[in-house]
Amino acid sequence: MHFTHLIGEFSLEKGNLKELKLYKDAAQYKSTESKEVLPKDSKYFSKLRDFNLQLTKIKIRESVNEDNLICQAINTVAETDKVLNTLVKRLREWYALYNPEFSVANNEKYAELVARKSKQQLLKETNVKVSMGKDLPKKDLDAMMNLAKKIDSLVQLKNETLDYLEDIMKIYCPNLTEVAGVTVGAKLIEHTGSLRKLVMFPASTIQILGAEKALFRHLKTGARPPRHGLILQHIFVSSAPQKERGRRARALADKLSMAVKLDFFKGEFLGKKLKKQLEEKFK
Amino acid sequence: MKKSKIFEVYERRRDIYTKNLTPGKRVYDEWLVKDANIEYRRWDPEKSKLAASILKGTPNTGIRKGDVVLYLGCSTGTTPSHVSDIIGKDGFLFGIDPAPRVLREFVFLCEKRKNMTALLEDANHPENYADKICEVDVLYQDIAQRNQAEIFIKNLRFLKKGGYALIAVKARSVDVTKKPKQIFNQVREELEKHLTIIDYRILDPFEKDHCMFICKKNN
Ligand SMILES: C[S@@+](CC[C@H](N)C(=O)[O-])C[C@H]1O[C@@H](n2cnc3c(N)ncnc32)[C@H](O)[C@@H]1O
Numbered sequence A: 001m002h003f004t005h006l007i008g009e010f011s012l013e014k015g016n017l018k019e020l021k022l023y024k025d026a027a028q029y030k031s032t033e034s035k036e037v038l039p040k041d042s043k044y045f046s047k048l049r050d051f052n053l054q055l056t057k058i059k060i061r062e063s064v065n066e067d068n069l070i071c072q073a074i075n076t077v078a079e080t081d082k083v084l085n086t087l088v089k090r091l092r093e094w095y096a097l098y099n100p101e102f103s104v105a106n107n108e109k110y111a112e113l114v115a116r117k118s119k120q121q122l123l124k125e126t127n128v129k130v131s132m133g134k135d136l137p138k139k140d141l142d143a144m145m146n147l148a149k150k151i152d153s154l155v156q157l158k159n160e161t162l163d164y165l166e167d168i169m170k171i172y173c174p175n176l177t178e179v180a181g182v183t184v185g186a187k188l189i190e191h192t193g194s195l196r197k198l199v200m201f202p203a204s205t206i207q208i209l210g211a212e213k214a215l216f217r218h219l220k221t222g223a224r225p226p227r228h229g230l231i232l233q234h235i236f237v238s239s240a241p242q243k244e245r246g247r248r249a250r251a252l253a254d255k256l257s258m259a260v261k262l263d264f265f266k267g268e269f270l271g272k273k274l275k276k277q278l279e280e281k282f283k
Numbered sequence B: 001m002k003k004s005k006i007f008e009v010y011e012r013r014r015d016i017y018t019k020n021l022t023p024g025k026r027v028y029d030e031w032l033v034k035d036a037n038i039e040y041r042r043w044d045p046e047k048s049k050l051a052a053s054i055l056k057g058t059p060n061t062g063i064r065k066g067d068v069v070l071y072l073g074c075s076t077g078t079t080p081s082h083v084s085d086i087i088g089k090d091g092f093l094f095g096i097d098p099a100p101r102v103l104r105e106f107v108f109l110c111e112k113r114k115n116m117t118a119l120l121e122d123a124n125h126p127e128n129y130a131d132k133i134c135e136v137d138v139l140y141q142d143i144a145q146r147n148q149a150e151i152f153i154k155n156l157r158f159l160k161k162g163g164y165a166l167i168a169v170k171a172r173s174v175d176v177t178k179k180p181k182q183i184f185n186q187v188r189e190e191l192e193k194h195l196t197i198i199d200y201r202i203l204d205p206f207e208k209d210h211c212m213f214i215c216k217k218n219n
Helices: A042-063 A066-096 A107-116 A119-125 A138-172 A174-180 A182-192 A195-199 A203-208 A212-221 A242-264 A271-281 B049-055 B078-087 B100-112 B148-158 B180-192
Strands: A002-005 A008-013 A016-022 B010-012 B015-019 B032-035 B038-043 B068-072 B092-096 B116-119 B136-141 B159-170 B196-202 B210-216
Touching: A042 B092, A042 B100, A042 B116, A066 A107, A066 A138, A066 A182, A066 A195, A107 A138, A138 A174, A138 A182, A174 A182, A174 A242, A174 A271, A182 A195, A195 A242, A203 A212, A203 A242, A242 A271, B015 B049, B015 B078, B038 B078, B049 B078, B049 B159, B049 B196, B049 B210, B068 B078, B068 B148, B078 B092, B078 B100, B092 B100, B100 B116, B136 B148, B148 B159, B148 B180, B159 B180, B180 B196, B180 B210
Parallel strands: B068 B092, B068 B136, B092 B116, B136 B159
Antiparallel strands: A002 A008, A008 A016, B010 B015, B015 B038, B032 B038, B159 B210, B196 B210
């Protein structure tokens, strides 16, 4: 019985192994259907080791794809958000020593304004005559404004990453991007690991992705099943009154499932149509 | 440090250790301990199901110096690194895992340890690596998949007659609604069709809802 192996060509007769040819590196190997198992022999260990490592390194390199890039980008957005939250809270405390009367609820807007405008400009819009804030010497002001500017550039980082994400997603999964939006679409991919895995889920699973804990609880203890997971963050669901959210989540999940199938199987672009159907159904 | 009843495994007080094949190098965050000029790595039962089985009293893991091991679900190499210590420089380990992220770390580990190699493969498809490995003395599997028993059985073709086959079973990945014991029994029945079970350990409290079967392939 003649057979080809990663490390060379052999023949095996009645348990007797004969080397016909040993390869110099993994590039000489061509995959075969051979069912023979190479007998154990320590003289082959170093070739088995080196050739497999060569092949595996190439495979790992080639495994890097759009899914990986999307996951890194959306995680960057989410983590930047977290950092922003913490730092803006700090900035609010710090800046309030200097200008407590100025306030804007939105974190990003607040940081942007503090970084880009002076106290006088900001106070013009409030009707404050005498501020409770202490005027700080330049050195102290600079240290504080440094933080404000770095936060402002973090906001830019987040927005630029979102733009990039939108760019690559519009090419990779245009239907999903249209129906889910950039963030929810990317989170769905991130949550499952890839578009390929996402496409294998039925709409009912897509509906509760991100609510696995509640699902396990439901299966184990019979507690109420979760009605919507990650897709709750979609404006179409989150903006609806509580009692309509379940129905909306189900309808959205249906369309998402179709969108993902179109994208994965390289179908046409029907994203706009799917979105319109959805909106009309709930007018 | 004294020898335990398990091949190439050492003990001191309540802890177990293996001789570090690459002295001075740590693999995860295990302690390194020197005794009589030999360096040992503490084997953490909270991080390795094989260490948990040993501490739960397994009399024999079947893994010895010089063995060739096929390890399915090698991940970043926590347990494989201790197996690599046990089989020593004359042994060899094939680590299989389909996840690039973890296998990347495993490749770095293989570059430090000369008795291991890595394959980016799915253990569901042994035909894809049948021509990249060789016959083995030990089959070890820890993959937490629904069809874990079926995968294990498919890979028995690489195991020599009389060789040891170890499988760590995670109950929750089979069916979350069933009791772990029920699932372990189900797996046991599957295994018994092909192997002789020589040891069974529940890994609680080190690993919740996990067990280890140590089996032998018939001659
Ligand atoms: C619990 S971890 C293994 C930990 C490792 N045995 C240790 O103790 O250090 C399970 C691993 O199985 C891998 N896995 C999942 N499905 C697999 C398959 N079909 N074939 C091989 N490995 C698989 C996962 O990628 C993961 O790295």
